[in-house]
Amino acid sequence: MTQIYDFKLDEMDGSKLDLADYKGKVLLIVNTASKCGLAGQLSGLQALYEKYYAKGLVVIGLPSNQFKNELSTDSETANYCQMHYGVTFPMTQRIEVNGPNTAPLFTYLKEQSGHGMIKWNYTKFLINQSGELVHRYAPITKPERIEPEIEKLLK
Structure with a gap:
């Protein structure tokens, strides 16, 4: 049976x-x-990463241009995110989140959540220490609103 730990991605570099x-x-x-x-x-995600990394949180960003809101290249994206939002958490090369070329990780996450298609950028998936999906959050859910659940998991 597939689990979250079976996936390998390519970072921007x-x-x-x-x-x-x-x-x-x-x-x-x-x-x-x-x-x-x-x-x-991205600022809120970075703040969570900085605050909880030492306690065991890892934020992973997977850029996608499926909704036509991403820059032209991975290096432009990496530079933009670092310069404007101070992003230091891992960022992968761009992926697709829907359709025939969906990244296998997103196929898995969508199946696990039971909610189907990704409707927009900034859909968030919270995974516990055992590799189980805890919750899929809507794009408009601000990272700060996820913080209490992260704190519970890290205790």
Whole structure:
């Protein structure tokens, strides 16, 4: 049976991001887009990452241009996110979240949540230390609103 730790992704710089390396951590996986009206959430995601990383939280951003809100290249995206929002959490190369070329991780997350298609950028998936999906959050859910659930998981 497939589990979250079976997935490997490519980071922006081309290095491998193996989710198996995060066993025992709380994961917050988010499809991002630099030019989306919700891109300000990158600041909130970064704040959560900084506050809880040492306690076991890992935020992972997966840029997608499926909603036509991402920059032209992965390097432009990486630079933009770092410069404007101070992003230091792992960011992957761009992916697709819906359709025939959906990234396998997003196929898995959608199946696990039982909610189907990703409707917009900044859909968030909270995964506990055992690799189980705890909750799928709507794009408009601000990262700060997820903080109490993250704190519970990290206790």
